[in-house]
Amino acid sequence: MTSLWSVRASEERYRKLIQYLPIPLLQVDAREIGGVFSELKLEGIADLGPHLDLHADLIDFANASVRITKANQAAVALFGADDAAALTGPVAKVFAASPETARRVMIARFKGQRTYAEVMKMRTLDGRLLDVRITITYPAPPERLDVTLICLEDLTDQRSTEYQLRQLQAEFARAARILTLGQLATSIAHEVNQPLSAIATNAETSLRWLSRDEPNLEKIGQLTARVAASAHHASEIVQRIRGTAAKHMPDRISLDLNDIVEEAMLFVGHDIETRAIELTLTSTPLPVVMGDRVQLQQVIVNLLVNSIQAIPNAGKIFVETELRPDTTVSLTIYDNGPGIPEEDIDRVFEGFFTTKDEGIGVGLAICQSIITAHGGDIAASNRPEGGACFRIWLPAASPMDLEAATAAAV
Ligand SMILES: Nc1ncnc2c1ncn2[C@@H]1O[C@H](COP(=O)(O)OP(=O)(O)OP(=O)(O)O)[C@@H](O)[C@H]1O
Ligand SMILES: [Mg+2]
Known part of the structure; x- marks a missing residue:
């Protein structure tokens, strides 16, 4: 008696633990498809993938025959369901937005894997499309109880944060490029402005000397030489900047x-x-x-x-x-x-x-x-x-x- 009570108590603890665990969990009964898999193995099928290529209806059969028997509170919330009862029944609702996932989940079970996990899209009962990580733990052969657990973890926020970060990064890189271009343009303006204004002032002074009754040719010669030197300087700067831009x-x-x-x-x-x-x-x-x-x-x-x-x-x-x-x-x-x-x-x-x-x-x-x-x-x-x-x-x-x-x- 005592042992029966303790088993009951422990079952109750387990049930409560699952019920209130903050991770969405579904308990599914996959015994029927388990039986089909055993038969296929007896027929000598070692690899389920090629078999599913020929018998796609087996995926539909699994989606309908594997049944959600229990859903915890977190799963109810994740699906936007009214209560756990709304979730019980065919597992198809989990895979509706990602049919390929159902196929991979089946192949993993056929191979005898203990767990399978991937990130997939999932449509909730109230119509939202989520990014979730699905983790499935299959029963191992010696375990008599054929209970499969599906754990669903909502990654939508994480995904959208990642996406926003990537966007931000791309924008940052663009801004940095524009800044570099802006700086390049500013430095061209800065560096070329100096010889240009020297050319202008030297040329104007030259003109003033020329307009005198007795032009000072020596002075004009000096100024003209400066004009020529500044013009060379300006063009060398431009060439240098072009070189820099071309990574020379x-x-x-x-x-x-x-x-x-x-x-x-x-x-x-x-x-x-x-x-x-x-x-x-x-x-x-x-x-x-x-x-x-x-x-x-x-x-x-x-x-x-x-x-x-x-x-x-x-x-x-x-x-x-x-x-x-x-x-x-x-x-x-x-x-x-x-x-x-x-x-x-x-x-x-x-x-x-x-x-x-x-x-x-x-x-x-x-x-x-x-x-x-x-x-x-x-x-x-x-x-x-x-x-x-x-x-x-x-x-x-x-x-x-x-x-x-x-x-x-x-
Ligand atoms: N010889 C100096 N005496 C006093 N302050 C100086 C002197 N040289 C530079 N500075 C200070 O450093 C600042 C930056 O100089 P910088 O040459 O980088 O820019 P700027 O002369 O202000 O502008 P520009 O881009 O036209 O050169 C100046 O604004 C000035 O405050
Ligand atoms: Mg300066």
């Missing part, structure tokens, strides 16, 4: 940084003169560096333009080149302007950081990306005497670099 590597040739400084100064010569700026150049003989001439010119021009914009008329700019004991070549540009507010110093290299009404804030970002691409470094600071100071370090070319450059030039 920048030129890497051996260069003397002192020459680059002098070339860069030509581009700002007009501003320096008209604003009576005192520019002091202190150069030390340097070993060559490997680099792209136009890009390095751009860096120096950007730094000079920033200083010119920061200082008053008759202000001072200092440019110094130096060889450091560790064979890095350094270039320092500083001015006697107001300097950079301490709170901005970490931000000046950020793209689009500007304190100027007319500024875009890409000059220093471009400088940094060029210098980094050359294996160097760039830093901003303020001098104790006042005024901003920008310093660039570039590695001196190694004998190996020079050999490679000579070989490439041949």
